[in-house]
Amino acid sequence: MTPQPAGTAEQRDAMARLSWMDGEWVGEAESYAGPGRTSTHPHTERIGPMLGGSIKVIEGRSVGAGGETLFNAFAILSWNDAEDRYVFRSYANGQAADFPFEATAEGFAWTVPANGGEVRYVTTFKDGEWIEVGDFVMPGREPMRVIELRLRRRGDSTWPAEGAVIP
Numbered sequence: 001m002t003p004q005p006a007g008t009a010e011q012r013d014a015m016a017r018l019s020w021m022d023g024e025w026v027g028e029a030e031s032y033a034g035p036g037r038t039s040t041h042p043h044t045e046r047i048g049p050m051l052g053g054s055i056k057v058i059e060g061r062s063v064g065a066g067g068e069t070l071f072n073a074f075a076i077l078s079w080n081d082a083e084d085r086y087v088f089r090s091y092a093n094g095q096a097a098d099f100p101f102e103a104t105a106e107g108f109a110w111t112v113p114a115n116g117g118e119v120r121y122v123t124t125f126k127d128g129e130w131i132e133v134g135d136f137v138m139p140g141r142e143p144m145r146v147i148e149l150r151l152r153r154r155g156d157s158t159w160p161a162e163g164a165v166i167p
Contacts, residue, residue: 007054014079014086015056017103021047022056024159025130027151029062029071032144041070043149045130046157054078057160060092077101119146128152 029043041062050057055078062071073092080087088101088110101110107123107130117138124131130151135143 006050006052008081010081011054011079012052014103015049015053015077018056018077018108019049020125021058022049022157023047024154024157025151026154027130027149030148030150032146032148043071043151045149045151046159048157048160050160059159117141123149 023046025045025047027043028040030038030040032038041064043060043062046059047056049055055076058073058075058077060071060073060075061069064070071092073090075088075090078087078089079085086101086103088099090097090099090112097112099110099112102108107125109120109122111121112119114136117136119134119136120143121132121134130149130153132147132149132151133145134147136146137143
C-alpha cells in the first residue's frame with residue numbers, strides 16, 4: 001500500500017503560501033490599555049505544519065516577569081477547497097470561533113468581533129521581522145491600537161511533532 005499525503009493538493013498549496021510562518025518566533029507584545037497606558041511582555045509564536053502540510057497549528061504565548069502565562073492562544077489554519085478560502089479557528093480567553101482570514105502579499109490579516117466593533121489584526125513579514133498590529137475599530141471612531149507584536153524567527157520549532165510512531 002502506497003502512503004498518501006494528508007489533505008488535498010489545494011490545501012497543501014494554500015499552506016505552502018504561508019510557509020514563512022513556520023518556526024519559533026520570539027519578541028515582545030505591547031498591549032495598550034488606554035491613553036498612555038501600555039504593558040510590554042515577552043511573546044512567542046510556535047507554528048508548524050501537520051497532516052502532510054495541509055494545515056498549520058499555531059500557539060501564541062505571552063509571559064510575565066515571573067514566567068507566569070499572561071496570554072495563551074491556540075489556532076488551526078486550514079484551506080476550505082469547497083469555499084475557496086482559509087479557515088482560521090482560534091481558541092483564546094475561554095472562547096473558540098472561526099474568524100475571517102486573508103493571506104496578503106506582505107503577510108496576513110484577520111478580524112475578531114468585539115463589543116461595539118471589531119479588532120482587525122494585520123501581520124506583515126519584512127526583512128525577517130514579524131510585525132502584527134491589532135486595532136479596535138468602531139463605527140464613527142478612529143481606530144484604536146490594542147496590541148502590537150514584534151517578533152524574529154529564532155529557528156525551527158520541534159512543535160508540533162509530526163511522524164511520531166506509537167507502538
